[in-house]
Amino acid sequence: MTHVVIGAGLSGLVAAVELASQGREVLVLEASGALGGRAQTHRSEGFALNLGPHALYPGAERQLAELGVNVTGGVPKRGLTMEVGDRIAPLPGDAVTLLGNGALGWNDKLRVGWLLGRLGWIDADPLDRVTVGEWLDAMGLQGTAKDVALAVVRISTYVNASDRMSAGVAIRQIRGALDGVRYLDGGWATIVDGLLERARELGVVVRSRAKVERLEVEAGRVVGVMLRDGERIATEGVVLTLSPKASVRLLGEHARPSLATFAADSVAVRAACLDVALRRLPRRHPSLILGTNEPTYVSIHSNVAALAPTDGGVIHVARYLAPDERVDGATRAQLEGYLDRSQPGWRDEVEEVRWSPAMTVMHAIPEARDGGLAGRPTVASAGPTNLALAGDWVGPEGLLADACVTSARAAARWIARGDREAQGVTYRSSSKVCGPDSESLSSTT
Ligand SMILES: Cc1cc2nc3c(=O)[nH]c(=O)nc-3n(C[C@H](O)[C@H](O)[C@H](O)COP(=O)(O)OP(=O)(O)OC[C@H]3O[C@@H](n4cnc5c(N)ncnc54)[C@H](O)[C@@H]3O)c2cc1C
Incomplete structure (x- = not known):
């Protein structure tokens, strides 16, 4: 019977590849018309524009390579500056x-x-x-x-x-x-493409415009996945890769109370992003201007990665938002002001500009009060015994995409182990939301 992965962002696609490589039949269901979630890249006229500034950390790159997905790109090392008062100085x-x-x-x-x-x-x-x-x-x-x-x-x-x-x-x-983060040639869509290629080689079926509306749970196991259009898909196991709140909504009364508490209390990490593709780049340096007076970031990603035609450029400008910060026209004006100063004449060279006032970068701040990453829910902490969680808010390892890849692989392995041991094993439910993902299965003879 089919295993269902809900969501076709990085977490969902990694979980699908990992499950399929363990011989499972896998169906990925994605609500939107496009695959990749927040790792999408808009590609047009030789430009590749990620959804906000994206840099791949070495841990995620290593794990993707293990799954057969190899990426290329450059490590920003030169022209890294910061703004202190009204001065630009080396970082x-x-x-x-x-x-x-x-x-x-x-x-x-x-x-x-x-x-x-x-x-x-x-x-x-x-x-x-x-x-x-x-x-x-x-x-x-x-x-x-x-x-x-x-x-x-x-x-x-x-x-x-x-x-x-x-x-x-x-x-x-x-x-x-x-250790060196990498801007990717062709943008983060190359990761999505690589994962989709691996998934298809392994026989995974991916359906877009398939929004999951409800889970059918019997005796503590998910037995069916209900789509918005009323279709029911019978399932053996599920990997859920949505936000904490959306996961709890979908699980309804079957969500563990500790997960519901986490979803209610956690604070998302957000950024205001101005993504700009220019036909001609007025200035190539400095490559990075990091704000110290203000929580801002300006970086020419095309200086080290293939993201634009020869004379052109791709620049990502962002403001790291505080938890309760409201975004208005002044925020956009501030970010455009950075470009006016560092890239005079940029407005005449615009190929594409995208303004995203409040993107969710990561679903939960790793808080000191919770002990950092140890305070995040584990893959096994949702409630139903054959449903695993994955995402940038799940598991005791990694931040951002590293957490997605690590938790998605752990989720797939946990589901696969549950299948193998289903005959001779009972599930020992833990009321604890945190802890190692291996806490939940034990043999009974
Ligand atoms: C501006 C910005 C900058 C970032 N920079 C970095 C960086 O530099 N380095 C880094 O490592 N990470 C970075 N990240 C984080 C990284 O992009 C995310 O952690 C990662 O892409 C999340 O993947 P995911 O699959 O967990 O979630 P998502 O990408 O959000 O995927 C979830 C998917 O589920 C689908 N879905 C939702 N509801 C349903 C439903 N009911 N049924 C079916 N499908 C559904 C959604 O449409 C979506 O496609 C950044 C993120 C942003 C926004």
Whole structure:
């Protein structure tokens, strides 16, 4: 019988490939007309425009390669700057960029240098329950030095909530970023294409415009998936890759209370994004301007990845939104103002502009109060015994797309293990929402 994967974003497609490679018959159901979810890229006239600035971290790249999906692209290393006051200065990454930095006073240089030096070896585990703000205060960082540190946290994690975000999670993520993130040739759609190709080779069926409206649950197992048009699909097991709130809505009375609580309490990470394709790029440098006075980001992704024709360029401009921040016309004007200053004449060269005032980047901030990633629901914590969760808010490993890939693979393995052991195994339900994904199955002889 068919296994159903709900959602055809990165998480759903990875789960489908992983399940199918274990010999399962898999059907992917996607509500919208397009596949890829937030990893879609609009491609036209030689330009490739992702949905907001996307950089692939080494962990996700490694795991995708294991699934047979190899991507190419470039690592942004040159022309990385930050805005301090009204000055543009090199982003401190080593002794040269730090000591020669005209925007930082000697005290700030010492403090930032001390922090950079510690990042490589500091024990992040005890800091999982400490907020980024508390950690920086304890390190004695103030003023400009603190602003620079917060900007580095934002660019690595997308989170603009230093009073909530776990410092341990931030430190590990910054280390991953320092290993080199990649902008992808052709955009993130190349990941989606690669996964779809693998899925089709393995016999996976993918249906778009197939919105799942309800799950039919009997004796603690999902037995049917109901589509909006009334169709019923019988199923052996389900991987659910929606947001926490949408997952709880779909599960209804069958959702574990702890999952419902997480969905109600978690705070999404959002960004306002201005994505711009220019026929001619007025200036190629600086490649990156990271805001330290304001939570902003401007980056010419086409400087290191094949995303535009020779003279053209693709620039992503973004504002990392605080949890309750409202977006209005002033936000867009602010982001356009950055382009007016760094790319004079850009308005005459526009091939495509996309304004997304509040994109959900990640469904839940990893909060210090919950112990960081350990506070996220596990793949096995939804409720029904043959339904697994996956997404950027699931599981104790990884952030952003890394969390999607890791949780999707874990979800598929958990479902497959459940199938294999169905005859001789009972499910021992745990009331705990967190913990290792292996907690839920045990043999009974
Ligand atoms: C602006 C922005 C920048 C980002 N930058 C980075 C970055 O630099 N690095 C990084 O690693 N990650 C980044 N991310 C995060 C990354 O894009 C996401 O974590 C990832 O794409 C999420 O994949 P997903 O499959 O879990 O969810 P989604 O992509 O949201 O997919 C869920 C799918 O489910 C479908 N669906 C919803 N309801 C139903 C239903 N009832 N029935 C059937 N289908 C349904 C949706 O249409 C969607 O296609 C960024 C995200 C954004 C928005």
